[in-house]
Amino acid sequence: MEKRKHRLTWFDCLLLLILLALVAGTCLKFFGREYTSLSNEETNFTYRMKLFGATDFVTEALQVGDSVYDGSLNSNVGVIEHIEITPAETEVTRSDGTIAIGTDASRNDVVLTICASGQEIEAGYRLGDYKITDTLSDVFYTKYVLWYGTITSID
């Protein structure tokens, strides 16, 4: 009886290559980011973000300890450390048509102090692909609430 030989053919080599590519792709997808972040030196920093004229329901939904994400790249941009609420200042028009600064009783100006960890760059900090810079305005959110905020200072 003829004995069957197990020979490696070109088709086996092709399948092996596909397998290796799949394994490499899987590793890059799930472990690539961690590897890159290790090569960058990260420092802790805090920054202040102001919400101009936030409604009561947005103000009440902000909580110390909640993680904040940016609305452009959906990166984690830190954790709320402190919340300061003041009545919202706004431009108002008097009956004679002149404009003055007044207060809106139904809205609040909110200043969030956010603690984050990122790589220092010339204009601020880089958190992954997202850059935190002074005067940056963007949509931000936590798991529970969405708002439009402006970064007013970085420590």
Place this chain on the structure above:
Amino acid sequence: MDSKMFKIRPNFFDVLLIALVLIVVLAAYFISRGNDGDEKNRRSYTVELMDILDQNVDKVAVGDTVIDKVKNLDMGVVTDIEVQPAMTTQLDEDTMVLQQVPLEGYSSVILTIESTTTETEYSINTTSGYLIRIGVEVYCAAGALEAGGYLTGIAR
């Protein structure tokens, strides 16, 4: 013509490699699916529908299904309804404060909606895919009422 030419006879290595490829593909699928950290819950949240004509406030009832009219997604079922006077702002020129005053003929309808949700560490969605997040603008239909407003609260 020789019929043997068209016979495919996979050898031991072929079978082994195909099995390995299948294992890797399945593992990648299950890892990526598990990575979302989805968790199913029942959640209550509130939506404030603004500036509704007074005669239309009773067009929604407890038990009605709420549909997001932007993406046509199921938002859940109404479990409670609160009707308040609609408000507008008016400047008090002595104090320079914009005060809230009632808007004649209009109401705000606050719907409490309950839905089954999937949650991650950064989002809450109904099982239909509707994003539940306070501050998001809403345009929805509930019963015979169709109106816009904001998502104003989520039970934590």
